[in-house]
Amino acid sequence: MLSILRTMWSVFTHLFRRRATILYPEEKPRLAPRWRGRIILSRDPDGGERCVACYLCAVACPVDCIALQATEDETGRRYPAFFRINFSRCIFCGFCEEACPTYAIQLTPDFEMSEYHRQSLVYEKEDLLISGTGKYPGYHYYRVAGLAIGGKDKGEAENEAPPVDVRSLLP
Amino acid sequence: MSVEDVLWPLVNIVGLLTVLLTVSAGLIWLERRLLALWQDRYGPNRVGPFGLLQVLADMLKIFTKEDWVPPFADRTVFILAPAIIVATVLLSFAVVPVAPGVGIVDLNIGLLFFLAMSSMGVYSVVLGGWASNNKYALLGGLRAAAQMISYEVFMGLSLMGVVALAGSFNLRDIVEAQRGLWFCLPQMLGLGVFMIAGIAEARRLPFDLPEAESELIAGFHTEYSGMKFGMFFVGEYLGIVLISSMITTLFFGGWMGPLLPPVVWFVLKTFTFIGFFILLRASMPRPRYDQLMAYGWKVLLPLTLLNVVATGGLLLLLTG
Numbered sequence: 409m410l411s412i413l414r415t416m417w418s419v420f421t422h423l424f425r426r427r428a429t430i431l432y433p434e435e436k437p438r439l440a441p442r443w444r445g446r447i448i449l450s451r452d453p454d455g456g457e458r459c460v461a462c463y464l465c466a467v468a469c470p471v472d473c474i475a476l477q478a479t480e481d482e483t484g485r486r487y488p489a490f491f492r493i494n495f496s497r498c499i500f501c502g503f504c505e506e507a508c509p510t511y512a513i514q515l516t517p518d519f520e521m522s523e524y525h526r527q528s529l530v531y532e533k534e535d536l537l538i539s540g541t542g543k544y545p546g547y548h549y550y551r552v553a554g555l556a557i558g559g560k561d562k563g564e565a566e567n568e569a570p571p572v573d574v575r576s577l578l579p
Numbered sequence: 580m581s582v583e584d585v586l587w588p589l590v591n592i593v594g595l596l597t598v599l600l601t602v603s604a605g606l607i608w609l610e611r612r613l614l615a616l617w618q619d620r621y622g623p624n625r626v627g628p629f630g631l632l633q634v635l636a637d638m639l640k641i642f643t644k645e646d647w648v649p650p651f652a653d654r655t656v657f658i659l660a661p662a663i664i665v666a667t668v669l670l671s672f673a674v675v676p677v678a679p680g681v682g683i684v685d686l687n688i689g690l691l692f693f694l695a696m697s698s699m700g701v702y703s704v705v706l707g708g709w710a711s712n713n714k715y716a717l718l719g720g721l722r723a724a725a726q727m728i729s730y731e732v733f734m735g736l737s738l739m740g741v742v743a744l745a746g747s748f749n750l751r752d753i754v755e756a757q758r759g760l761w762f763c764l765p766q767m768l769g770l771g772v773f774m775i776a777g778i779a780e781a782r783r784l785p786f787d788l789p790e791a792e793s794e795l796i797a798g799f800h801t802e803y804s805g806m807k808f809g810m811f812f813v814g815e816y817l818g819i820v821l822i823s824s825m826i827t828t829l830f831f832g833g834w835m836g837p838l839l840p841p842v843v844w845f846v847l848k849t850f851t852f853i854g855f856f857i858l859l860r861a862s863m864p865r866p867r868y869d870q871l872m873a874y875g876w877k878v879l880l881p882l883t884l885l886n887v888v889a890t891g892g893l894l895l896l897l898t899g
Contacts, residue, residue, distance in 0.1 A: 416858055419861050419862035420858060420862075428620065429620050429621050
């Protein structure tokens, strides 16, 4: 009997506790920097697209919500002809971000993307591309990769030794 | 007989009906809000000021819902059942003395009338459960019948102390008899038992075994939808108001109190007990069925009998 009264009193005192509810539209929740929300495509410091259209994100995606088509410009640089994410399917698992070799695809702390039509949830490349570098400010894939493209030959990347003709090393 | 003699009871009846139905709908909001506050939430606070218009939104929703009678149900009884509970509870309010001059009838057996009507309410639940032709509903109805019968016994007996002290079954006389000392002190035991029995009578948590949503889906109103379900709900909330106002009338001096007008005192006291009932719901787990029965017959009944004997003996001793 006493324990019942004690329980009731303790429940009653909750009247004066702080509320756990966040009154959402007026009061925004705090989102962690690594929050997995709306997906974006970032650019390198020079303003070029980071995405090299390797399809790894599309392969890693467990719900197959990413579709893209690779193509190449005249300098030999790969980029996606189209890049489409269907956010009505996306489960925001972040596997695409983990799979991406060039830090191009990133998840951001934003979840306010409700729409009245399903079709509006399909984002094209121009919806996904942002003007900045996202979480990795100084990173430029083609500057550190050993790949030869127009304007940068083999051995000219950062921290890369000039190529060695292996046949000249023969005894 | 003047015009006022006819008009005043009519005003009373219409006023009481309006207030009761509004309050019982408003209780949905009050309960959701209080439960939320006790669970560190806010509850409905979006529709209108403090979310008060939530009640209106809920009503609109329940009125526009499909009113479906299952093909396997006993149609007549099925439709009749929800009306019985609202009717019996509203009839009980006829004898409640709200304030001097406010109240519908002054029955000299008011208390007996209240007990009779609150026992009639069980027919609604049992018939509803039976007519649904559904095993969960039937189980709920059976539980309701057993619970009502066992708790009815000492609900009546627990009030006999009050009747002995006041020397009358008339509720107005009982309130008047509390002018010096409210009966909550000399009848503390009776108050406790009546409160528990009252909660069981209103089928409120923790004694909501006929409904028991985690065991029986929704118990006796599993098959009900739309406004028929709404009637059961209104009946339940009216039941809470009724028990609260009866506790106020019988043990806490009814309309009596300093400074404020009598009606305000009555409403204040009643709402305190309504709040207490909601607090019970917020803090207590539902007992097992056999525990409920054992608690009723082995603890509360002997306690009530003890109370009756003690009150009667003391009265005889003091008055000679």
